[in-house]
Amino acid sequence: MIRFDRRTNWTLGIITGLFLLMVLGKMHYVSLPIWNTLIPDGSPTTRGLVSGTPKQIRMDDYAVGAPWIISNVNNGMTDTNEGLGGLKTPLLVAPVKHIVTIFKPGNWGYMLLDAERGYAWGYDFSPYVLLMGSFLFFMLITRSQYLLSLTGALALLLSSGTVWWSFIPSGMVGYCGLTAVTAVYLMREKTPWKMALLAFGLVYLAIVYLLLLYPPYQVPMSYLYMLVLGGFMYNERKRLFPLPFWAIKLGLLVVALAICGALLYPFYKDVQETLVAASKTVYPGQRSESGGSGFIANWYSEYYSWITNYQSYPKSWLNICEMSHYLTFAPVILPLTVVLFVQRKRIDWMLAGAALFTVAMAIYVEYGWPKWLAEKTLVSMSPSRRAQIPLGVGSILLTVVYLNAIRDYVRQVPVWVNAAAIAAILGFMIYTAWVNVNDSEGIITSSQTFLPVLFFAAMNALLLFTIQSKYRITLFCIGLILFLLPNLGANPLSKGLTPITDHLLYRAVKPLVDQNPDARWIVNGSQYVTYLVTATGAKQITGVKYLPERKQVFKVLDPTMKRDSAYNRYAHVTFQTYINPQQPDTTILAQQFEDGYIIAGDPCSPKFKKLNVKYMLYDHAPQIPYEVRCMKKAVELGSMTIYERVD
Incomplete structure (x- = not known):
């Protein structure tokens, strides 16, 4: 079992302390400061940047994930949000005030702290879990070989496949390690209250892992840890078996599963339709x-x-x-x-x-x-x-x-x-x-x-x-960490959400959204502008959608579902003007990429009036006055103009 000596306890304490310091300082590793150069608003290019260089390639974080999260926080962390997608998309991709949050510790920061510290908590929690879970897992399977265990955890954290994916795999790796350690400790435990705690912990960790909902990593990784843990238990079978109090432990696991299942049942009922719809999308589908x-x-x-x-x-x-x-x-x-x-x-x-x-x-x-x-x-x-x-x-x-x-x-x-x-x-x-x-x-x-x-x-x-080498493991560990250490610079060290929330465009759109929260928005132009508008909490038809909003939006835009294959996908959605004088209500839905489609039509179409599209943001001057005949200028921002529909 793990030897929790002073060195081990200090290591766990330092890892936890660094996590808490990062959260309290609002610091994270997301390339949000890239917004200062993507859509410059006259602010310093270093706004929100502590050190390093923001990476434009990580747009899944700064252009999709961050606007989704800020949008749902602005909307009160509800389980429905058109800006993110149809049905109950926020239950899958954003913090929500819902019972399921008990099983999503990465979102606890939004419930306990302000939005900026909640955001830091969410992104810093995954590497924290990796370090804690992997260090303890390696300590268990190596019989408390400290240097080897710490190096293994750091190698998983600093590898390119972890850092360049913004630590997305790290939570899964960490929870696998913690689950395995908890299972072994439950097998050996003899004290009743500790058995109960470990049984509930084991079920809880397994559910947390499953709710990460990314099978491409989770399925193979589950096999990996089951094989290694199974091999460990067989090696240690004389120490582990026969299991003491096995009937009581099995009963406790059943009770824990029943209680957690009861807590999760409302989530299952709420998210079932959304999961079915996601599995039936053209992309990514099943x-x-x-x-x-x-x-x-x-x-x-x-x-x-x-x-x-x-x-x-x-x-x-x-x-x-x-x-x-x-x-x-x-x-x-x-x-x-x-x-x-x-x-x-x-x-x-x-x-x-x-x-x-x-x-x-x-x-x-x-x-x-x-x-x-x-x-x-x-x-x-x-x-x-x-x-x-x-x-x-x-x-x-x-x-x-x-x-x-x-x-x-030797x-x-x-x-x-x-x-x-x-x-x-x-x-x-x-x-x-x-x-x-x-x-x-x-x-x-x-x-x-x-x-x-x-x-x-x-x-x-x-x-x-x-x-024969007396320092074999020491030399190998030093060499491995020295090689991987430069990967620390893969992501910048950022602070807060100000590259978005202090952006001139965000501050211009947000008051209009607050004044008229039921009004829908369309951005006519750049997809990057749509991302910032999403962050305000606007009910935007353009932007990035996890699922199409069939029940409200596409019921009007495509009532016969003729173009379903174009928009039934996770997609970046843009809009451009297309006016057909012979058929003024024509709307074109065309797939551009595997994860993108365009809506083309008359900005003054009766369809958009029916959808309560109150605001249209142009990142360029309208081609002809006719296309804004039903609107008046609400806000001018340099080359951008927000029009308000008045007919």
Whole structure:
């Protein structure tokens, strides 16, 4: 079990203290200050920026997530909000005053604190959970190997696949670790009140994990932790079994499940229709794949991640987020694991579980699984480009478990065996360099790979249990953290929400929304303007929609659902003027991208009057006076004008 000595307790306290300091200081890592340059309003470009550089690529955070959250906070955190989408979209994507918030601790900040600190709480909570959950999980499975456990947690936090996705995977990783630790402690506990607490904790953590609602990561990651935890329990079966008070513990789990189920039933009833509608969208709909599309970059690209950056990368690698994953030592660890089992004449089932997951998921990503297997295991819900994240997490777990397995083991072999092994490792690293040079469209050159090849050849050589090294784990941990440490600069350190809430456009629109909250809005022009209008809480027809608003908006715009395939999707929605004199009420709904469509029509159409579209914001001058014949100017903001319908 975990040794909660002074060092361990101090570590947990420091992690918690840093989280609380970040929240109280309103600090987070979202690129909100990018708004100062995307739509400049005369304010300093550093407004809301503490350090670092905002990244435009992270628009899911600053242009979609932040406006959705601010919008729902402005609307009283209700479970319906047209600015976000149809039905009860906020229950899935925003903080709400609802019983389900008990099971969404990332949203507690909005209930306890002001909006800016609530926002900081929400974004800082995921890395906090990762550090706490992973550190404790590694302490459990390594029998309290402090340095190895802390390094494993930091490696998961600082890896490219975590930081460049704004720590989205981190909450899932952390909750998996916490759930596993709670399960083991429940198995060994003998005190009644502690058994009850652990039983409820286990059910609670499992529900929190499920409500993160991102199967592409959750399904493979669940298998990973079940395999590693299952291997740990089998290794420790003599210590864990027979289970004391197993009947009482089972009963407590049933009671906990019943109570949590009763609390969640209202949420299920409220969100059921929304979930069904989301599963029936054209995009993303119900994903079903068999893998095999390969890595966005390649499995070894992380070795050379210092050479690329968010502005310089091969076009075939899409972008810095999609190409990022995790360092892997699996190609060296996997054959050494087989040799280790043969030499020791026994199988470490925890190591075997981590190895099995790594091999299976690597095959899934690179070559694909039979369709029936992918569907039966639900891994079909994880496209290859998303499965590479759980695979990367598995690679880190495999490395920690392997290092723990060889911690006190050395196998004496002839010198030529070690020389051959080191030569093989060097050859492997040269191969990875060749792959990346040929795959990078000239971004990575041969000379640039020299130092990474030497560095990772040395790191991989430390994995050889045939070479005696007193400081094997210390050197490996130091090398790993030093390599990953620059990833701290991937995201900026930002403060508050002022790049949005103090923006001139936001402050111009917000009073009109407050005066007439039932009026609908349309932005005629830039999608970025729509994002800021969404943040005000406006009932906007344009903007980013998680689901189409069928019952109100599209019942008028497309009563026969002729263009359903264009708008039945998660989408960025824009508007442009289209006037047909022969058919003045014509409205065109056209898909532009997988996640975007356009509404084109006469701004003075009777349809928009019926929808109570009171305000139309132009980011440009109307093409002809006729298109604003039914409106008057309400507010002028430089090149932008807010028109109010008066007919």
